[in-house]
Amino acid sequence: MNRNRLILIGLAVTAAIAVSGCDPQPESADTATSPSPAASSAAPTGGTASATTSTAANDAVTVKACADIRKDIKDNAAKITKAEKIGPPAGHFAVSAQWAAGSVAILAHSIGANEAVTAASEKIQDEMMALSDAYNKSADAKPSKKALDAAVKELDAACSAS
Structure with a gap:
């Protein structure tokens, strides 16, 4: 059981590294939405321009997430x-590993999103890991996905609000 968990964690970490290496979204979002020097000098000095730019950058990251x-x-x-x-019996290991890898991808893509989207994605990640554990425990597992479906609906609501 512990050996299987270590293998799954290793696969999940490998997937996270692979996913994070492919999409440097926080860096590109920050550089793409930062105002140019000309835009900065044309902005009023009331301080609202930087707050608006920051909010727009956060919204863009959240929409992408x-x-x-x-x-x-x-x-x-x-x-x-x-x-x-x-x-x-062999397939349950593949299913368990895929749930773990999927949860890591969700977590990696939620970085930088607003609080509501991050919280909803963490719930999805938790439910995916619970499904991974259930498949890891039994070759004949057929765990319910109702909690995952509810977490996905919560994500949809959080994304619609942003």
Whole structure:
């Protein structure tokens, strides 16, 4: 059991490293939305321009995070379906590993998003890890995905509000 957990954690860390290396979103979002020197000199000195720019940058990061997380959820569902076709007893390890890898991708893409989206994505990540653990415990596991579905709806609401 502990050996399996270590393997899953290793796979999850590897997936996180791979995902984080592919998309340097916080750096590019900050540089792309920072005002140019000409725009800075034309802005009024009341301090509202920098607050507006900061809010716009945060909103852009949140919108991108929402799109990336939704894509991660869809991609993970397809990979889970493929892994489930392997069947027990070996297939449950593939399903468990995919739930863990999917949760890491969700977590990686939520970095920099607003608080509501980050909280909702953490709930999704927690539910994915719970499903990973359930599949890891039993080759015949058929855990309920109701809590995950509720967390996804919460993410949708948080993304709609931003």
